[in-house]
Amino acid sequence: MNFRLPIRLRSSKLNSVAAMAEEVSSSSPAAAAATATAASPAATSRSSTRSLWPSVLRWIPTSTDHIIASEKRLLSIVRTPYTQEQVNIGSGPPGSKVRWFRSASDEPRFINTVTFDSKEGSPTLVMIHGYGASQGFFFRNFDALAKHFRVIAIDQLGWGGSSRPDFTCKSTEETEAWFIDSFEEWRKAKNLSNFILLGHSFGGYVAARYALKYPEHIKHLILVGSAGFSTETDARSERLIRFSQTWKGAVLKHLWESNFTPQKIIRGVGPFGPDLVRKYTSARFVAYSTGQALTEDETRLLTDYVYHTLAAKASGELCLKHIFAFGAFARVPLLKSASEWKVPTTCIYGYDDWMSYEGAQEARKLMKIPCEILRVPQAGHFVFIDNPSGFHAAVLHGCRKFLSGDHISKSLPQGLTSA
Numbered sequence: 001m002n003f004r005l006p007i008r009l010r011s012s013k014l015n016s017v018a019a020m021a022e023e024v025s026s027s028s029p030a031a032a033a034a035t036a037t038a039a040s041p042a043a044t045s046r047s048s049t050r051s052l053w054p055s056v057l058r059w060i061p062t063s064t065d066h067i068i069a070s071e072k073r074l075l076s077i078v079r080t081p082y083t084q085e086q087v088n089i090g091s092g093p094p095g096s097k098v099r100w101f102r103s104a105s106d107e108p109r110f111i112n113t114v115t116f117d118s119k120e121g122s123p124t125l126v127m128i129h130g131y132g133a134s135q136g137f138f139f140r141n142f143d144a145l146a147k148h149f150r151v152i153a154i155d156q157l158g159w160g161g162s163s164r165p166d167f168t169c170k171s172t173e174e175t176e177a178w179f180i181d182s183f184e185e186w187r188k189a190k191n192l193s194n195f196i197l198l199g200h201s202f203g204g205y206v207a208a209r210y211a212l213k214y215p216e217h218i219k220h221l222i223l224v225g226s227a228g229f230s231t232e233t234d235a236r237s238e239r240l241i242r243f244s245q246t247w248k249g250a251v252l253k254h255l256w257e258s259n260f261t262p263q264k265i266i267r268g269v270g271p272f273g274p275d276l277v278r279k280y281t282s283a284r285f286v287a288y289s290t291g292q293a294l295t296e297d298e299t300r301l302l303t304d305y306v307y308h309t310l311a312a313k314a315s316g317e318l319c320l321k322h323i324f325a326f327g328a329f330a331r332v333p334l335l336k337s338a339s340e341w342k343v344p345t346t347c348i349y350g351y352d353d354w355m356s357y358e359g360a361q362e363a364r365k366l367m368k369i370p371c372e373i374l375r376v377p378q379a380g381h382f383v384f385i386d387n388p389s390g391f392h393a394a395v396l397h398g399c400r401k402f403l404s405g406d407h408i409s410k411s412l413p414q415g416l417t418s419a
Contacts, residue, residue, distance in 0.1 A: 062311045068084070071134075071136050073301055074302060077298065082142070087111045109163040109165060112155040113152060113153070114152070114153050116151040117146065118148075123196055123403070124149065125399075126196070126197050127153040128156060130201030131203075132263070133159075137384075141384050157179065159316045166315070172332055180210050187214075194217070197221055197222070198222040198395070207223065221343045227324070227328060228330040229362070230355075231330065240326075263314060267311055274304075278303045285302070335362055338365075338367050344369050350380045360373050372398060376394055379391070
């Protein structure tokens with residue numbers, strides 16, 4: 001879940017948008033393609049309803065094809081060969097109580113998947129993105145990790161290049177089932193077991209819930225800046241309560257409960273969306289980066305990719321209010337399930353991550369399995385983008401028992417700290 005606490009929002013409208021979804025052009029070919037897409041009526045879909053907005057602003061210049069094309073442009077930076085596929089997870093069994101299975105049609109759903117070449121016998125590492133993101137956000141990590149793992153990254157159902165069914169969930173239980181059960185169908189289709197599961201932010205929450213339900217398939221769990229540990233009783237809640245009593249807090253809380261997402265803003269501004277996204281990616285990953293800032297090419301390609309994934313049909317993004325209360329507090333905190341944890345776990349946080357590692361520390365006290373908490377310097381919530389080398393060192397250290405070779409140190413890598 002890649003958004004900041006509303007209490008930390010700052011003055012500009014851009015920062016307000018970016019803060020709610022922290023996962024969330026020029027003369028280059030990628031930027032030109034994005035601009036051409038935004039200007040082309042043939043590549044857009046118009047709203048059939050009347051609106052006060054000019055028709056040009058109602059265009060949504062994206063599609064699954066556009067998302068996959070922008071994904072390929074972004075992954076052109078990656079040197080390791082990979083395969084991309086749309087894994088069929090079916091339309092669901094008759095009479096299923098899982099809402100994503102209930103569709104006006106019985107068309108199959110698909111999970112967008114990329115698999116990177118690896119050495120034979122390498123352990124499998126499955127990577128799940130966070131809120132407002134998609135698997136391409138790991139583009140700075142695939143080369144390094146593919147040297148040690150068979151890396152598979154997915155777009156969760158309703159995100160990125162995966163199918164985007166109408167989101168009909170009405171409760172926390174149904175919403176969790178949407179993500180957990182669709183991931184299990186994907187696992188079956190891929191015939192995977194005994195793999196390492198990594199999830200970032202909201203993806204960490206999903207990964208943890210999946211591991212609680214299906215521990216037999218996971219040999220190690222890696223939670224990166226994971227959401228879900230914090231509760232409304234921790235130290236931050238008092239500040240949030242005070243903030244919610246102000247008019248700004250009341251407005252933001254109303255928007256949260258109304259399921260108003262940053263993606264709606266991107267769609268609403270039509271052809272101005274790419275520029276808004278560009279300003280965000282430039283600010284978050286270049287101007288204010290504390291670690292290895294993105295290059296100009298990386299920023300351009302990521303902007304193109306992020307725009308298309310955000311502007312597409314609303315689906316998985318609507319999970320937010322069902323999983324988290326205002327302030328990013330989990331409605332069903334992972335802390336309550338800590339004693340049931342059955343999979344050894346490594347938690348990774350950037351030093352400047354707004355998602356506190358202290359909740360994971362509290363959960364660890366209740367766990368009956370090994371749980372290691374590592375902190376990476378010069379990194380915020382997107383530790384794998386901010387400080388890729390530090391992130392890779394943390395992942396390899398967490399998985400050291402599954403890896404072989406002199407390059408794998410048993411001691412804590414320099415720069416990392418154990419919490």
